[in-house]
Amino acid sequence: MKININNLGLIGQANIELADLTIVCGENNTGKTYVTYLIYCLLQSWQALTEIDIDDELEELRQKGSVQINLQHVIVDHWQELCKQSTNKLVKRLPDMLAAKSELFTKFQLEVEIPLDTEALTQQGYNDELRSPQGNLLLTLSKEKGSLNFEITSLQTEGKPLDAINLERFIEDRLLNFVFEGVIPDVMIASTERTGATTFKKQLNLATTNLLELLSQSHKEGEQSITPMQVFETMYARREYALPVQQNVRFINQLPNVTDTESELCQQYPELLKSFEAIVGGTYVTNKDGATHFKPKGTTTPKLSLGEVSSSVRSLMIVWYWLKYEAKRGGMLIIDEPELNLHPANQRRLARFLVALVNHGVKVFITTHSDYIVREFNTLIMLNSVNTEKLPTAKELSDYSYTDRLDYNKVKMYMTTRKTKAAKIYGLSETKITSEFGIDAPNFDAVIRDMQEVQDFLRYGDYE
Numbered sequence: 001m002k003i004n005i006n007n008l009g010l011i012g013q014a015n016i017e018l019a020d021l022t023i024v025c026g027e028n029n030t031g032k033t034y035v036t037y038l039i040y041c042l043l044q045s046w047q048a049l050t051e052i053d054i055d056d057e058l059e060e061l062r063q064k065g066s067v068q069i070n071l072q073h074v075i076v077d078h079w080q081e082l083c084k085q086s087t088n089k090l091v092k093r094l095p096d097m098l099a100a101k102s103e104l105f106t107k108f109q110l111e112v113e114i115p116l117d118t119e120a121l122t123q124q125g126y127n128d129e130l131r132s133p134q135g136n137l138l139l140t141l142s143k144e145k146g147s148l149n150f151e152i153t154s155l156q157t158e159g160k161p162l163d164a165i166n167l168e169r170f171i172e173d174r175l176l177n178f179v180f181e182g183v184i185p186d187v188m189i190a191s192t193e194r195t196g197a198t199t200f201k202k203q204l205n206l207a208t209t210n211l212l213e214l215l216s217q218s219h220k221e222g223e224q225s226i227t228p229m230q231v232f233e234t235m236y237a238r239r240e241y242a243l244p245v246q247q248n249v250r251f252i253n254q255l256p257n258v259t260d261t262e263s264e265l266c267q268q269y270p271e272l273l274k275s276f277e278a279i280v281g282g283t284y285v286t287n288k289d290g291a292t293h294f295k296p297k298g299t300t301t302p303k304l305s306l307g308e309v310s311s312s313v314r315s316l317m318i319v320w321y322w323l324k325y326e327a328k329r330g331g332m333l334i335i336d337e338p339e340l341n342l343h344p345a346n347q348r349r350l351a352r353f354l355v356a357l358v359n360h361g362v363k364v365f366i367t368t369h370s371d372y373i374v375r376e377f378n379t380l381i382m383l384n385s386v387n388t389e390k391l392p393t394a395k396e397l398s399d400y401s402y403t404d405r406l407d408y409n410k411v412k413m414y415m416t417t418r419k420t421k422a423a424k425i426y427g428l429s430e431t432k433i434t435s436e437f438g439i440d441a442p443n444f445d446a447v448i449r450d451m452q453e454v455q456d457f458l459r460y461g462d463y464e
Contacts, residue, residue: 003112004113005110008035011428012419018365019410022413025369025374029424032416036367037244040334044187047177049093052175057152065154072148074175075179087110091105099241118148126142127140138155139171181330185332187334188333189248189334189335192340195311195315255290257288261325264328276320279316280312281298281313284321293306294313311340315342319333329362331363338354339372347370348372350373358406359405359406371444371448374441381408381438382435382438412430412433415428415429417429
């Protein structure tokens, strides 16, 4: 997927191609978070923004009880047009999604290029059905391998004709789900506000909190002080928090409990959870009443409430629950500043964990200020070109396993760069990545050189 951005906050222009591992670096207040939130909003809402025209086919289904919908005709042939329409809708809705003033986006422009593998769609089969609450079969959908034709058959049930039930969105969703499955990943984000969202999860049920404040006003000033319009605005007014932050709050307020099924990824690769818990230093538990605690490993300390744990434990909680209960191959994890509250040693371990996710089929997108994380990525890229027979004999590599490898072709990194001295307008420049030396990160390197020069002068310089 390629994304062309113009005039998004402090970003004047940027071209981003999402890779298996995408990294965005740069100084503070250079537009990284806006770019990250844009990508999340795009992936999260793309299917909902896409509309296909199947009115004629639905009418035939109502009249004849069966219809054939050809994906080539309704989606593939119109793919570029559909992408453009969805992009235009996203541009209009982005200010609300980012809880920002619309006048800040008057010059914002967006182009999205999403490849569509028609051959892969053709070779996949499909079967699904719709049943009534009583379990009666209402609708069947199927597609044979080697064809782009969907066969849809409806039935009458309980004396109610099928056209009395709104099936348009159901059928449209199933068709788009099928097309987008290998194109738009299921996305999870851990925003920089995740630590606060975890700490104040009870207080941050946003609509409920606003409504409680309104009820408190009613109690103090009398029910006549509240108008119906105030109630409406309280529940549905413009967002006070960006969509990614709201999604984090919603996720935390609906944490899975111990009786829920483990994620597809954890069932296939349980070592991923073990390696992540080694970074966190324990496990999390949410009971049926919604109370969440942390259980440290290797100590006699009893389980702790979220108010009693370290900031690092709180900042990693969302990722742990996503990994344990929702992660799957083909999905994407976005983390804004994964290094938050982490010691350098754990930053390195987290970098290796993120690479393990990539190697197990999960796409990863991060923004970071951490030279430790980027350098660890470098190590794993360089490790990928080393003869595996030499690894056991190298003491310096004793902490690494054969799976701690990163193919440089799977990585793209972008750094914010100032475009003009007259105004704080930035762009994103793609950095050079090679199998021999890893990622070229000039912004980090310049800061490290400056520090080294100061220290060398203090040690050896003639300043008396």
